[in-house]
Amino acid sequence: MPNNDGVMIGLEIHTQLTALKSKLFCSCSSDYRGSAPNTFTCPTCLGLPGAMPVINKKAIEFATRLALALKCDINERFFFFRKNYYYPDLPRGFQITMYNKAGGKAFADGGIVPIRIKDKVKEIKLNRIHLEEDPGRLVHEGSISKSPYTRVDYNRSGTTLIEIVSEPDMSSPEEAREFLKQLLAIIQYTGICDTNLEGAFRVDANISVKGYERSEVKNINSIKEVESALAYEEKRQKLAIKEGRELIQETRHWDGQKTIGLRNKEFEADYKYFPEQDLVPIEIDKSYIEKVEKELPEMPKERKERYQKKYQLSEFDSEVLVLDKTIADFFEEGIKSEKTFGPQEYKLYCNWLMNDISGWLNDNNKRINETNLKPKQVVELIRSIKEGKITGKIAKTFVGEMMKGTAISEIIKKSGKEAISDITVLEDICKQVIEENPKIVEDCRKKPKAKQGLVGKVMAKTKGQADPKITREILDKLLKELGIN
Ligand code: ZN
Ligand code: MN
Helix, strand or coil: CCCCCCCCEEEEEEEEECCCCCCCCCCCCCCCCCCCCCCCCCCCCCCCCCCCCCCCCHHHHHHHHHHHHHEECCCCCCCCCCCCCHHHHHHHCEEEECCCCCCCCCEEEECCCEEEEEEEEEEEEEEEEEECCCCCCCCCCCCCCCCCCEEEHHHCCEEEEEEEEEEEEEEEHHHHHHHHHHHHHHHHHCCCCCCCCCCCCCEEEEEEEEECCCCCEEEEEHHHHHHHHHHHHHHHHHHHHCCCCCCCCCCEECCCCCCEEEECCHHHHHHCEECCCCCEEEEHHHHHHHHHCCCCCCCCCHHHHHHHHHCCCHHHHHHHHHHHHHHHHHHHHHHCCCCCCCCCHHHHHHHHHHHHHHHHHHHCCCCHCCCCHHHHHHHHHHHHHHHCCCCCCHHHHHHHHHHHCCCCCHHHHCCCCEEECHHHHHHHHHHHHHHCCHHHHHHHHHCCCHHHHHHHHHHHHCCEEHHHHHHHHHHHHHHHHHHCC
């Protein structure tokens, strides 16, 4: 990526710790999705007078896990702050969060997320990560600007967020996309958040052209939308500069097509941060961190390296395969039960997952564990291709049926498309093809590549059911008899 056009992008990601059973400061369940509004609340998360917050121990463990996975420096002593502002989704009038100024500290500082851009690895630095509570949710009818009313649902109020703040290290919307892909993979692997759940992560994207004011596009909840919003903003800012218009520091909203100015950016002093007196300072020591580190699950990078070594997949294949943990789990589940598989079959399995199956999942907007596809079916599919029961080409037409969970043998039977591998049958067809295509046969005398044309004719005659390997062998033999090598 050209780094010289002076675009600077920094991201702030709010990720919800969806694997926590209870909220950050009370015992309400944080598994509120799909429940009736305002049924997962208590005096603490409703901000009623006199209600006292108590820290969720597991949230500290999860934050430690993420900090370790992102290679941040964990601050061993910290306390919470009140960030004061008024908004209907924030019943107390302040958010309990962390602050790295005024004597305060973030949960952890620094950190690194490596990304790959055009075969080069670039390390995107993080500034910090911190814990805070999520506000409630405002519900509108249709779009926020046209809705006749606003309703408030406090079920989300007080659930746990980790805010991840990057340095402005990214220099294009593509880099921002790659960064988010890798970051979300790491989060998914730590087991603290199911990033596929609605609203489980929200991104604020800061972008500026060097030497000019920046804008912040708030609250975008998909990687694709972040990339589009940034591409739009880059164009808008560069055009303004070219036309000599002034850029101001501001907050903007992405509506799916364009960004719209919302308000001048508020500054930190506007929030009047001060220490949260109802919570004691928290200390975590080295032995605690070591204990969490020991239990840290395998991360995408380690898994990728393991796949290269154990299954002899290329670096590219393993990198793409491990990016989505559910896909990588599916891969491993399938091949571990199959003793006869070797590197060739692993590669085939990987290709099927990355191409045909992922393609189907994208088209149908589903995740692999939301379908009836079982790892064993893909094993059976690959075995059927290897054993010549079906051709790879015909197997591709089975995907839709496979996703319903139908056994491969049954699909083959129903389709009537078993591969033709009977030598006498194939030899008859090959003889016919040679007779019918004297011109291609003549071409074969000059260039051996022309043989492929005959294979194609056999395939056409058998509607793709001829076993390509046996067909080639028979054609070679027959042509040899005609004096063609
Ligand atoms: Zn509560
Ligand atoms: Mn925040």
